[in-house]
Amino acid sequence: MSCTVARRGRNVWWQVVALCLALAAGVALAQEPIALSGTLKKAKESGILIIGYRESSLPFSYLNQIRRPIGYSIDICTAIVQEAGNEVGRDLTINWVPVTSENRIDAMTSGKIDLECGSTTRNAERQQRVAFSPVIFVAGTKLMVPHGSPIRTFRDLKGKTVVATAGTTNVEAIERLSTRFNLGVTIIRARDHADAFEVLRHGGADAYAGDDVLLYGFLAKYGLGKKYDVTRDFLSYDPYGIMLRKDDPQFAAVVDKAVRDLITTGELERLYKQWFMNRLPTGERLGIPMSAQLEDIIQSTPQQPD
Template sequence: MSIPRPSLLSRGAPRWLAGAAAAAVCWLACLGAAVAQDTGELSGTLRKAKDTGSLIIGYRESSLPFSYLNQARRPIGYSIDVCTAIVQAAAAEVGRDLAIQWVPVTSENRFDAVTSGKVDLECGSTTRNAERLKMVAFSPVIFIAGTKLMVPRGSAIKTFRDLKGKTVVATAGTTNADALEKLSTRFALNLKVIRARDHADAFEVLRHGGADAYAGDDVLLYGFLAKSGAGKQFDVTRDFLSYDPYGIMLRKDDPQFAAVVDRAVRDLITTGELERLYRQWFLSRLPTGERLNIPMSAQLEDILSSTPQQPD
């Protein structure tokens, strides 16, 4: 609608009429702004979701128990359940049911998959840190992990200082590989770092003697031991090499969708649903038969207990 300017209305008109016209224009402008706000015009990912009727989730194939494949080759896991809740929240926001399109991603291509629009959410075991926040956005923290070493049972490697001159495998594109490089430089360890395509590949390198140790997030290392039945062949060292808070990854500069993601995860936390999901995936027997028995860390307990509910 085209609104006439007060200066045009006031030409040759009585002063009271010009004032009334100006007031009318102001009222119409305010009304237009209110209508625009009430209609809540969608943008970004939510606009695309409403138009297409779907959201695209990037999943990992071997990040047990966060995001991995069951016997039917269907993505399941703790992060997958969190993302499913986000999709439901997005569906309520756009006013229609949303289907999920599943796209596999790896440690190396997950960031490009998000920034390029190939996926809308990356639901795996991705560390949220300041460097990554420069290119992507994250949900509130859903898990706390840390880099540890898996070594053959009986190995002399007990701490990172025992790695001098050794070969260590890590998954390409992870904070674990970065932590190794930094430790090698800082302490002159002269490490040879092998960067495997994915977590399962890294484990196989260690398993077949291609490396002296495998550096990975502690929970994933315990997951591989449970899944492979190799608990008597390998040990996980006690010391952390890094601290890694996990989040669900999404695109930057999409405030509407970011608000939905934030609200959905906060609702899971404040209603106790995230704690229930933790028990399901880390303490109970998994759908694929494994049992991890990993108690919730004190750091994650603190985060969950101190998370305020998102105001309506």
């Protein structure tokens, strides 16, 4: 009888030991680092992230006096690069590559850039090809016209010529309105925002269709607030995001965390004031208060779990 009890005791003891060993092995496996893939793997191996920037999307991404990219979106992307460096365990260098509205998506899908830091609208159509960060800004298409122009709403564009930047939602908005209301608008597609503005300035178009904040940016940059007007009504709703490659969940998680941290710590609001309310490094002052839509997005963003 005592021998049977002893054997049972030894069996229970070995079962406990086996269980402890299994649990220890499980903990060890859980602590194994997850293998990097996609953009983070490339960044770990090369020490580089490639940022696509815009040359004239003031104040999001534009060139300062020494031709260096600066702006609201650039600062957000710098925070993303720092977060990516923390994730891969090394400091990362930024390679800067200029892109335009027309080639930015192809630059992303082809691997020419890793992040696009400009003034890009995050919409369902584009998300079929690329991915985006949480919303960083809310804009909308408006019209810039010479002071004294009879154009006040899109209905006044009948038979007129409108310039817009190729590859933007602004072109799509004008095309959609022209078709729906039989306006017969002629659309000039400029290479970039600065080129579109120059077409308007030199009389090549009756109106320039662009995101409202960019239109105000041009007026501030060139001191032309008395020569041009921006119409009141929005022709489209355009939430901006930082663009990245699709189907790269590890890097997407890093981008998401970096932007959410900026929002929940109040840093995004500070950056907004720096680039939209205060005097810019290049001397302009936009004085554009934060929209109610962006305030709602900031207030409803949950904090990241520890």
